[in-house]
Amino acid sequence: MATSQDHAVVLGAGMSGLFTARVLADHFRRVTVVERDASGTDGPRRGIPQGRHPHGLLLRASDLFDSLFPGIVAECAEHGAVRASVLTQHRVYIHGHQLKQTEIGRETVLLSRPLLEHRVAERVRALPNVSVRRGWEAMDPVTAAGGRVTGVIVGRSGASEREDLPADLVVDATGRSGRAQAWLRALGYPEPAEQRMHVAVSYATRLYDLPPDALGNDRLVSVGAEPGRPLGLAFVARENQQWSLTVYGYGPDRPTGDPERFAAVVEQLAPEYLLKVLPRATGVGDIHVMQYPAQVRRRYDSLDRFPDGFLVTGDAMCSVNPIYGSGMTSAAAQARVLDEQLRGGVQGLWRRYFRAAARVTAPAWWFATLGDAPLTGAGPRLPGASLGAAYLRRLAKVAESDAETSAALMRVAGMDRPPASLFRPRLLARAMRGGRTPDVMRP
Numbered sequence: 001m002a003t004s005q006d007h008a009v010v011l012g013a014g015m016s017g018l019f020t021a022r023v024l025a026d027h028f029r030r031v032t033v034v035e036r037d038a039s040g041t042d043g044p045r046r047g048i049p050q051g052r053h054p055h056g057l058l059l060r061a062s063d064l065f066d067s068l069f070p071g072i073v074a075e076c077a078e079h080g081a082v083r084a085s086v087l088t089q090h091r092v093y094i095h096g097h098q099l100k101q102t103e104i105g106r107e108t109v110l111l112s113r114p115l116l117e118h119r120v121a122e123r124v125r126a127l128p129n130v131s132v133r134r135g136w137e138a139m140d141p142v143t144a145a146g147g148r149v150t151g152v153i154v155g156r157s158g159a160s161e162r163e164d165l166p167a168d169l170v171v172d173a174t175g176r177s178g179r180a181q182a183w184l185r186a187l188g189y190p191e192p193a194e195q196r197m198h199v200a201v202s203y204a205t206r207l208y209d210l211p212p213d214a215l216g217n218d219r220l221v222s223v224g225a226e227p228g229r230p231l232g233l234a235f236v237a238r239e240n241q242q243w244s245l246t247v248y249g250y251g252p253d254r255p256t257g258d259p260e261r262f263a264a265v266v267e268q269l270a271p272e273y274l275l276k277v278l279p280r281a282t283g284v285g286d287i288h289v290m291q292y293p294a295q296v297r298r299r300y301d302s303l304d305r306f307p308d309g310f311l312v313t314g315d316a317m318c319s320v321n322p323i324y325g326s327g328m329t330s331a332a333a334q335a336r337v338l339d340e341q342l343r344g345g346v347q348g349l350w351r352r353y354f355r356a357a358a359r360v361t362a363p364a365w366w367f368a369t370l371g372d373a374p375l376t377g378a379g380p381r382l383p384g385a386s387l388g389a390a391y392l393r394r395l396a397k398v399a400e401s402d403a404e405t406s407a408a409l410m411r412v413a414g415m416d417r418p419p420a421s422l423f424r425p426r427l428l429a430r431a432m433r434g435g436r437t438p439d440v441m442r443p
């Protein structure tokens, strides 16, 4: 323990709040997590509408999660999570090209969000110096002279009861619509500049009963959207012999909860071998729809004034289109960064933390905004976006038959390698030579 601080408060018990609490438990005598939802973690809950949509751990996530909670990935698997070898058990189509199925010695873990959150929340609950207050909402910061945040006022959700929680550090992990910007405004601090890309994505998901080996060896099918056809599909195994079927779309021509529209999009996108299997699957419950308006990255790392005693993490700092599946990996990486920076003490913590956190969120932001740039009419013009997007498209074409290119794409998508690794000479040469055949419009 490098700091000798007394009390830290984490706002929000989503994945980033739980990761943050785990890390702070090593640096503070007591940690309190304040969560607005009163309900437990073992089922869908109001504050996590994404809980009804498929969740998976990217390549890099397993190592990060295990470093925070040793054995957590195996524990999830014991409770039914599906481990899928990359890329032999994934069938991934990018721009109409199926990436060559090749063994790269890594795996993804496929499971429902409630299963993952519940296992992680139980680990946090077992930490002797952490307490989680569910059914309490962060209201306002408490500050001292000089602007330092010295605590937070919390209120019982839906009631008038209020309480002051004094704290040496308050961390906002309340998600993409978090409180931090309003608080900064109220306290007279500058707000961070925002990078924003409007994507207007809708997700429609339905669960199906189907054995995990229904598609032979495959445990995940992903058909990405492409320019001219901004619709995509994912069919993902999970616990309890179930699969999630998600269709998503950018802009106005979006999937809805209407079963006929849902079926029509599935019919349009699903590869033949999946269409043959789907009649054997039994639909469970309704189609759940979620809108995701914009990818947002708040540049706290560029601020020159910010209150001591306060930090922001997770989706509240950087929220990328969920179809890239990087949110929880990013959140865990930010928690690791916080741990490292706390080892250097609390002096100047916010500046060091935000700079380091911006570095770990940058690759996911790069990949998701470059991937979405050709699919959205709106959003900022990214420097080099059309060139970068064309290069990714070319790599996808080469990856159809080239195992090395296929593996390289999956490793970058999985945050296991930096984006720069896609520009190494061998891949550049292959992209220049290959990919000259016409685009395939349907898998």
Ligand SMILES: Cc1cc2nc3c(=O)[nH]c(=O)nc-3n(C[C@H](O)[C@H](O)[C@H](O)COP(=O)(O)OP(=O)(O)OC[C@H]3O[C@@H](n4cnc5c(N)ncnc54)[C@H](O)[C@@H]3O)c2cc1C
Pocket: 011, 012, 013, 014, 015, 016, 017, 034, 035, 036, 037, 046, 047, 048, 050, 053, 054, 055, 056, 057, 058, 136, 137, 138, 139, 173, 174, 175, 176, 179, 203, 290, 292, 313, 314, 315, 316, 322, 323, 325, 326, 327, 328, 329, 331
């Ligand atoms: C459809 C969808 C699918 C996704 N799939 C994946 C995936 O496969 N893989 C992946 O890595 N990521 C995925 N994500 C993203 C991932 O869920 C998040 O990026 C990640 O969990 C980090 O979120 P967070 O904890 O920062 O915020 P959130 O998940 O939004 O959690 C915020 C928490 O704060 C609480 N809260 C809000 N306001 C207050 C308040 N005032 N006081 C107290 N508590 C408050 C909320 O109730 C909630 O519990 C997906 C997201 C969506 C939308």
